[in-house]
Amino acid sequence: MKEEQRFTIKQTAEQTGITEDTIRYYEKIALLPRAERKDNGHRIYRQEDIDTIRLIACLKKTGMPLEEIRPFLEVSVDTDPAEYPELVELLRSHRENIVSQITSLQQVVDFIDMKLDEGKYRRDCSDEENVWVEPKSKPVSPGEMRYFSVSAKTGKSQASAK
Amino acid sequence: MKEEQRFTIKQTAEQTGITEDTIRYYEKIALLPRAERKDNGHRIYRQEDIDTIRLIACLKKTGMPLEEIRPFLEVSVDTDPAEYPELVELLRSHRENIVSQITSLQQVVDFIDMKLDEGKYRRDCSDEENVWVEPKSKPVSPGEMRYFSVSAKTGKSQASAK
DNA sequence: CTATAACTTGAAGTCGACTCCAAGTCAAGA
């Protein structure tokens, strides 16, 4: 009934944006489970594996080191996290981290906005007992930061001003 | 009229959360300008320097590599960025990066929330042609992500479940 | 039959960002 699609490592790399080498590396350090092999020894991946790799990529983007990603992969497979209270704690705690990271990022955006539309003073950027400059303009153009939908622009800009 | 306060490297480290070694390292790679010295050769820092170091810390938190931070420090001192159009471009472009990073983080928060309040399915996390699971709960408890004020909790949680 | 492409493996190399070390200077206290 189900004819699940299989992918080569190359296709997988293309779909996830993670290089073949890196995928093999993740397998080597057991971040990914040992992939199934064809008779000739070549790795094969299914959609599920691709999702996992994407999740890794996503967590990595948030600056999470590989070792911290590990437990997330366990919880993310099929488990009901309620059965693993320590994992729930982990999730909560990382959620806090991320929310605070978002705040941090938001401050940088504000800093940039401030610079962009006046370029005068400058304030600090600590997170304890935070004294931030008064937001005289928009905190972040509210349309741009709609939580969902990345607005199909390729997103990949790499600072490059000579 | 102004009696500007000076700080030792130790005090500076304490105030910024960056270690002395790292501060010296930043000076070594010229991310920070060579600090003034006392007669005995000891470094001295003023508030301005501390602000700069805090800015570095803040940008680092956003995952920006040191080399990319460099141009930000130039613009951040006293310059009106309008005079440096390439810097304006850099700022805009990094702003885009960050906004997209925030979206990415937001997705992780959503993933976690989803896991936390059901732990059933699992969706991917790519940013091109993004198919995200329907947000059945709050996108991120809206109070928590108030752009300003990190709500004086120490913010420093480090995943640690045995 | 041979060459090319797509993979495999284990091991070594690279790079960014620290982090540590050894040796030295200087000032103040017991």
Place this chain on the structure above:
DNA sequence: TCTTGACTTGGAGTCGACTTCAAGTTATAG
């Protein structure tokens, strides 16, 4: 005077995360 502490320097070492390499296998195309 000796010791302690806070610093200085240059250089070496570490660590995470790749990235590259060399050598080998297998499948298909010319």
